[in-house]
Amino acid sequence: MKKKERHQLLRQLVQQEVIQKQEDFVDILQKRGIDITQATISRDIKELQLIKVPAQEGGYQYNLPPEMNYNISKKLARLMKDAFVSIDTQKEFVLIKTLPGNAFALGTLIETAKYQEVFGCISGDDTVLIICRDEDSAERFQRRIISFI
Template sequence: MKKDERHQLLRKLVQKDVITKQEDFVDKLHERGIEVTQATISRDIKELQLVKAPAQNGGYRYNLPPEMDYDVSQKLSRLMKDAFVSIDTQREFVLIRTLPGNAFALASLIEAAKYKEMFGCVSGDDTVLVISRDEESAKRLQKKIISFI
């Protein structure tokens, strides 16, 4: 399993289950047939910036940090409805124009979504340039982004 996939699974586990210690993560992944060590989980926790917060049962549990505890899709949808101007593709490039001052936030959300079609993303004040892995990926990504409007 790739690190990005494991990180996504860990985020879901934290939201769904009460995870009180690193070994809980290891056990949950082993139940799914994913071999992982406690040292790997420790690094993942740091990279994901998971925090321990009081649990309802009186102990502590892992949680997502406040800024990560949101639905990227909902924020993308809201921003696209409020600030979208146009979108176009050329080969592996997707160019998105927004109202002035909105491109940085849009680029940040697109990066947070971690689309597999995306190689990288740069933005200015009113323009986001998404570099896709290939021409077909650019077309798929354009459709995904348009779906938020």
């Protein structure tokens, strides 16, 4: 697994699960078939600037740094201005083309934003396919994205 993909997965994990120790990351990733060491996780935590916050069950858990927890719209707008190439719709599908290397981040931001129109998305290197709930949702979502440009 490439570093960028691993970092994205770690970001998702801290948002979805209670992870209290570096070993928790290692265990979760190994259960998913990803061979990883605690030393690699330690470096990733530093690079991602993960922080520990009080956990509801007691103790502490890893979390994203504060600036990553909010203002998705601002990040989405900045990414769209910097990397947008084109957008098109067909029925309930929206296809966004970006400069190479930017689509994965865009797809992650779209999914993190949890837009009502979006059922899910698939990201590649320079393309994001967004599956909307219906044709009207696809048109609304396209207008939303264009407003960021």
